[in-house]
Amino acid sequence: MSSIAVLPLENASSDPSDSDYLADGITQSVIMRLAQVGLRLTPWESVRRFKGSKVEPRDVARELNVDAVLLGTFQIAEERILTRLTLVEADSGIIVWAEEFEESYQDLFRMQRRIAEGAATSLKRSLSGEEEKALATPESTSVEAYDLYMQGSYLLHQEGRESTAVSLDYFTRAVELDPELVEAHVGIGAVYGTRYHFGWGSGPSSLERAASSYRRALALDPGSMSARRGLLLLSFFKGESEAVLEQGRLAAQSGRADDVETLLTRAQSLHYGGFTELSLEPYRRVIQNSD
Structure with missing residues (x-):
């Protein structure tokens, strides 16, 4: 699998209006990180229209011409961030990877790295040293x-x-x-x-x-x-x-x-x-x- 669409995370927080920007930001970060390891990523501008929609991953994959779809939920409470991710193969509809991540807000970059590494490894099986370094590079110093x-x-x-x-x-x-x-x-x-x-x-x-x-x-x-x-x-x-x-x-x-x-x-x-x-x-x- 060499191409993937990362769909906007569904915000399951108690007050989504306060954290919608963060759900979108994590999604965009994962897209940018995965694009650095030789995978073909559907741009954020093309996937954000699925925000808030209940979609069938295989239908989305066919529409966007990708091998796999990554989707999941996001939740923040008391400075803790919880995400649940599922990677679905387009042809078979089989879940090839699923994982839950929980980090403190201050460890946001660590969470984004872990998500990208998990998805990339499932898609590519192995990563080079340069690819691992690219995935581990945080978006900011702050x-x-x-x-x-x-x-x-x-x-x-x-x-x-x-x-x-x-x-x-x-x-x-x-x-x-x-x-x-x-x-x-x-x-x-x-x-x-x-x-x-x-x-x-x-x-x-x-x-x-x-x-x-x-x-x-x-x-x-x-x-x-x-x-x-x-x-x-x-x-x-x-x-x-x-x-x-x-x-x-x-x-x-x-x-x-x-x-x-x-x-x-x-x-x-x-x-x-x-x-x-x-x-x-x-x-x-x-x-x-x-x-």
Whole structure:
């Protein structure tokens, strides 16, 4: 099995509204970790529509064109996090791995690592030293910073003017605690880019702030495709087609050729760069690999 869809965790907490962001954040972390060990992962943008739905794993696997589906529940109470995970093989419907994890909130990164290791080992049977190292690398040096990032991301995805404004505060506080938290810098860039796009900000200065945040993210992680897509979109807003295409070329150099995030970045660079026909092939490959 080489491809997997990680579905949004079902929040079974007594007050889900207070911790929904954390359930989504853990799901996204597991997706990002598993993508680093040579597995083909369905992006969060494609699986989040299943949030809150009762689904049959085999049906989801067929729809998303994957070999396996990971699903489960999340619960937090008195600073303890409990997750129950099940990995289902698409063809047979057989449960190939199931486990329960309980950790303190401060050991969130340990829980995310254990989940990713369990799923990866079940899918690949064995992991190289480099793959084990990738799975063990925490998202941040600070649980508090990562929590702020997750809250900001949750609000940003609500796509409202007020929620977008509030998300900026969370992202900013996150990078104050951990200046090297790449995704928080991407989040800041996305906020300012969104403000410019919808006319909620201060015009060109929003573009400059967005670009600065995306460039900071890429300085920390040249392989950040979300930052590259952010920059190419800003270049499109400014009518700079060559700069749009350059981000696609850089994505091809720094990412895996069959990686969905890399393919999407290349497709968007060709599309927004004025080569719509050439963008169709990478778009088709994105659809084949993630939808």
